Amino acid sequence: MKVVPLDRPVWNCLTGPQAHLALGGDSAWRIDPGFGPFAAARDQSAAALAALAGLAMPGEELWLVETGAWPVPPGMDLVRTAPLVQMVAASPMAPLPGDAACDSLGEPDAAEMTALALATEPGPWGEKTRLYGQFYGIRDAGRLAAMAGERMRPAPGIAEVSAVCTWPDYRGQGLAGQLIRRVMAGFTARGDVPFLHSYAGNATAIGLYESLGFEIRREMVASVLRRLT
Known part of the structure; x- marks a missing residue:
């Protein structure tokens, strides 16, 4: 098999x-x-x-x-x-004309990325997590308001969207969706199909992911x- x-x-x-x-x-x-x-x-x-x-x-x-x-x-x-759900976006939504500019994050942003991840707990975060691949962020008056990036690559042509997180005072503005679209655009450009994991009980997150083209593949x-x- x-x-x-x-x-x-x-x-x-x-x-x-x-x-x-x-x-x-x-x-x-x-x-x-x-x-x-x-x-x-x-x-x-x-x-x-x-x-x-x-x-x-x-x-x-x-x-x-x-x-x-x-x-x-x-x-x-x-x-x-x-319990988790694993979701795959066979036809991911592309960035929209009205999306905010997403900054490429790197070494100078490491402290802010860590502070955001530890405060919002999108999943395990270590000192090198940002080095899995490209991360993007949206800033407001210089402050990193939200970010998203990538993590696991189980096989050629498959990549995981991960570390999607937003400071509480910036939630409800659509920043997560904009960042996920930007991450997926990078995947599409290199020929990767996006997937992700969500806690099964997080209906709000699952609804967002479905609106971006993800479908539940299986329970994990x-x-x-x-x-x-």
């Missing part, structure tokens, strides 16, 4: 297009901690689960994104699970595991 890359996005990005960011071995991999806590085991065998546990330091968390809950390896505990589960001391 052919493996669908999006069914195991973390495993496939770490053994495929983003293997240069992977730490581990054939049984389990994790991304460079600076980029975040994502990890995946080859399968649910005892050897693979032990290898997964070995990728974390005592007290450290690993995040798994799979089609279902994952067994907890010996030496770890389950912090929480969260995020499992957060912590290494015991």
